[in-house]
Amino acid sequence: MKYLILIGDGMADHAQTSIGGKTPLEAANKPDMDYIASRGTIGRSVNCPAPLAPGSDTAILSIFGCDPAKYYFGRAPLEAAAQGITVPPGALAFRCNMASISTEPEAFGLHTMKSHSAGGIDGAASRKLVTDLFANPEFASFAEKCGVSVYPTDSYRHICVCDKPLETDYGKLKFYPPHDNLGAALKDILPNDKILTALMEQSYTFLSRHPINLERETRGELPANCIWFWASGTSAKLPDFYERYGKRGSVISAVPLCHGIGILQGLKVISVPGATGELDTNYGGKAEAALKAFDEGDDFICLHVEAPDECTHNSDLPGKIQAIENIDSLVLAPLLDGFKTRGEDFRLLLISDHYTLSENGQHDATPVPYVIYSNNNEQISNIRDDGLPIRYTERDFSGAPLTEDGCKLIERLFKP
Numbered sequence: 001m002k003y004l005i006l007i008g009d010g011m012a013d014h015a016q017t018s019i020g021g022k023t024p025l026e027a028a029n030k031p032d033m034d035y036i037a038s039r040g041t042i043g044r045s046v047n048c049p050a051p052l053a054p055g056s057d058t059a060i061l062s063i064f065g066c067d068p069a070k071y072y073f074g075r076a077p078l079e080a081a082a083q084g085i086t087v088p089p090g091a092l093a094f095r096c097n098m099a100s101i102s103t104e105p106e107a108f109g110l111h112t113m114k115s116h117s118a119g120g121i122d123g124a125a126s127r128k129l130v131t132d133l134f135a136n137p138e139f140a141s142f143a144e145k146c147g148v149s150v151y152p153t154d155s156y157r158h159i160c161v162c163d164k165p166l167e168t169d170y171g172k173l174k175f176y177p178p179h180d181n182l183g184a185a186l187k188d189i190l191p192n193d194k195i196l197t198a199l200m201e202q203s204y205t206f207l208s209r210h211p212i213n214l215e216r217e218t219r220g221e222l223p224a225n226c227i228w229f230w231a232s233g234t235s236a237k238l239p240d241f242y243e244r245y246g247k248r249g250s251v252i253s254a255v256p257l258c259h260g261i262g263i264l265q266g267l268k269v270i271s272v273p274g275a276t277g278e279l280d281t282n283y284g285g286k287a288e289a290a291l292k293a294f295d296e297g298d299d300f301i302c303l304h305v306e307a308p309d310e311c312t313h314n315s316d317l318p319g320k321i322q323a324i325e326n327i328d329s330l331v332l333a334p335l336l337d338g339f340k341t342r343g344e345d346f347r348l349l350l351i352s353d354h355y356t357l358s359e360n361g362q363h364d365a366t367p368v369p370y371v372i373y374s375n376n377n378e379q380i381s382n383i384r385d386d387g388l389p390i391r392y393t394e395r396d397f398s399g400a401p402l403t404e405d406g407c408k409l410i411e412r413l414f415k416p
């Protein structure tokens with residue numbers, strides 16, 4: 001038996017007037033998701049238990065059976081693991097986004113947050129900018145004095161580690177996710193620590209004059225002119241996946257968070273060329289990689305697609321709907337065909353890790369619709385009041401059984 005978890009990041013959403021009062025899942029043409037929803041075991045799951053903030057970090061920990069109330073140490077240490085960075089005990093890791101802030105000549109605090117990703121800046125430019133910044137003698141000596149070092153990645157998501165005390169106690173630090181605060185004045189969303197704020201301000205001085213950004217501006221692109229710290233955490237440890245479930249497996253995703261959560265549980269990470277975490281990601285390549293990994297002996301695969309969430313943060317509703325349709329036709333359909341042609345018994349869990357709301361681009365903790373489907377579920381078993389088969393939508397699942405402990409869902413996937 002093969003087991004697969006397919007996560008469409010942030011697919012779930014509210015109804016939008018611009019698409020006739022439908023949600024993106026309702027508006028999307030997704031025959032395979034609807035097919036398994038009408039035949040599988042359906043429900044709603046609480047993946048982001050209060051008081052933790054809703055987001056991929058807490059939600060995906062839940063989906064892997066790691067209770068976030070017990071295993072959540074902040075987002076950055078999970079992402080750091082993806083880069084093979086071990087956060088020393090007592091040190092602090094935090095995300096370092098290449099963000100874009102307004103450029104009017106005024107006090108730093110009066111600038112506003114324009115983009116959490118500098119408009120989806122390409123990895124090479126992002127890596128070059130942050131490397132040059134931390135190599136700049138003035139900035140480098142200040143960063144070193146503060147004990148802050150950077151681990152560049154090939155995306156707008158870099159990692160920093162601080163191994164010296166800050167002005168504010170680690171436990172009292174307050175950070176603001178940039179994608180949740182688009183348009184805000186910096187003075188209202190800077191971290192409550194003078195050292196970190198000074199580093200961010202100094203980064204603006206250097207980055208706003210960097211040739212890469214000057215060129216971006218001439219091309220009408222957003223400059224990556226400010227490093228933005230958030231999602232801090234201390235060293236993370238997760239339970240071993242094989243010890244818990246007796247399954248060997250891998251994670252397929254474009255985002256470091258998923259890689260880190262996999263690595264910390266002893267799972268393999270499969271990188272797929274062209275997997276960007278954006279609407280243009282390599283959907284088909286991910287499905288192929290999953291089937292190949294199953295052929296090579298894996299029992300379990302978690303396949304994560306970031307695109308719907310990223311589109312929502314970029315206020316791109318048509319893109320979100322397209323991303324959902326791509327997951328259906330370029331990921332789920334070939335997987336179902338692949339299992340069928342192999343004559344393989346399988347069971348899959350389709351889930352949106354959390355809601356991401358088009359009205360404000362923010363994550364939300366509303367219980368998410370999920371379906372567990374296996375090749376034995378051939379009969380339509382889920383019928384709506386109007387007699388039609390249930391579709392994979394928020395509305396059709398509104399009366400479905402609720403799983404208060406989302407971290408228990410995976411046990412149902414593996415139940416004999």
Ligand SMILES: [Zn+2]
Nearest residue numbers: 009010056353
């Ligand atoms: Zn997510």
